[in-house]
Amino acid sequence: MLSYRHGFHAGNFADVFKHFLLTYLLKQLKQNKPFSFIDPFAAAGKYSLKDPFMEKNKEYLNGIYKVLSSKINDPFIQDYLDLVSQTNPNKHGNKLSIYPGSCFLSLLALDSEDKIYLSELHNNEFEILKNNFSQDKRVTIEKKDAYASLDQMITSYQGTRLVLIDPSYEVKNEYEKVAKLIRHNSKQFPNVCYMVWYPVLESEKTDRFVNQLLNAKINNTTHIHIELNNSFLRMQGTGFFIINAPINMKRDVSNGLDILLEILKDPIQAAKINYNVF
Ligand SMILES: C[S@@+](CC[C@H](N)C(=O)[O-])C[C@H]1O[C@@H](n2cnc3c(N)ncnc32)[C@H](O)[C@@H]1O
Incomplete structure (x- = not known):
């Protein structure tokens, strides 16, 4: 039984790093058509800041809100922030009413001919996901176990495909x-x-x-490991493995990652980003 609700965490520091990199990948990879985005651990897709989940811990205050109140001059961070703004067309100053999840970011970032596949196993999250996205003709939504169905999801699409593996790590x-x-x-x-x-x-x-993923020696693996040491949270940082990243990714996103680290880290704790391509 799944119990994780992404609304407790939406817009936190880990979401900011993830959605910054995801925006970059969507915008780069969609240039090779046909393009499909496959998000098999979709969650609800967008999150109202008035939702009781969001209200509880207000993790966005140490995430997207810090970014929105900083002066930033990086075109790739700007791409991500533009999508956050498009989610909030009536935004006053830096205050958001909705934080976009991976699904909503993809809807905004992609073109009319691109395809989006979303699946979610949690009953309530699945119902919200359907309500949020089923009207968009580019989108297919299913209630499937990502581990059992990813092969089938991938073979259903042709051309360039980006798969986001973003589970809740709640199962043994x-x-x-x-x-x-x-x-x-x-x-x-x-x-x-x-x-x-x-x-x-x-x-x-x-x-x-x-170590398991590094030892797998998968060709063209980018590993980004970020430690912020935010001592008040169980999660001390966030990391990514990106397989088959665009060739210029390191050149393009390194400055943005450094800027985000500086904004999001605990000011008195050590923080670091290790970026390696294998
Ligand atoms: C971290 S959240 C996804 C957040 C989302 N990708 C974003 O960035 O906005 C992970 C979601 O995966 C769902 N999930 C967990 N195990 C799953 C499985 N085996 N198949 C499909 N969905 C699953 C959880 O219910 C949860 O809603």
């Missing part, structure tokens, strides 16, 4: 399941671009997971 052995999924799918569909998100926890689980 989920890190192992993700590592196995990526090992299998990158062999089966070696030309697909995969973006895998993971939390950096004060736990050996993170190291074991990172």
Whole structure:
């Protein structure tokens, strides 16, 4: 039984890094048509700041709100912030009413001929997802287990495909399941671009997971590992494996990552980004 609700965390520092990189990948990869975005761990897709989940911890205050109140001059961060603004057409100053999840960002970033596949297993999140997105003709929404169905999801689309692997890591052995999924799918569909998100926890689980994916020696792997040491949160940072990233990605996003780290880190704690391409 799944219990995770992304609304508790939407717009937090991890979402900011994830959605900054996702915006970059969507905009770059959609240039090669036909293009499809596959988001098998979709959650609800967009989040009202008035929602009780969002109200509870207000994690966005240490995430997107810090970014919105900073002066930033980076074109790739601007692309992401433009999508956040488009989600909030009546925005007053830096105050948002809605934070866009990965699904809504993709709707805004993609073109009319692109395709979007969303799946979600949690009953309530699935119903909200359907209400939010089923009217868009580009979108297909299903209630499927991503681990059992990813092969089928990928084969349903042609051309350039970006798959976001963004699970809740709430099930026993989920890190192992993700590592196995990526090992299998990158062999089966070696030309697909995969973006895998993971939390950096004060736990050996993170190291074991990172080592599993590094030891898999998958061609053209970008590994971005960010430690912020925000001591009040269990999550001390955030990380990504991106397989088949666009060739100029490191050149394009490094400045933006550094800017975001400076804004989002605890001012008195050490913080770092390790960016490696294998
Ligand atoms: C971290 S959230 C996704 C957030 C979203 N990608 C974003 O950036 O806005 C993970 C979601 O995956 C769902 N989920 C977990 N296991 C799943 C599975 N096996 N198949 C499909 N969805 C699953 C959870 O219910 C949760 O809503």
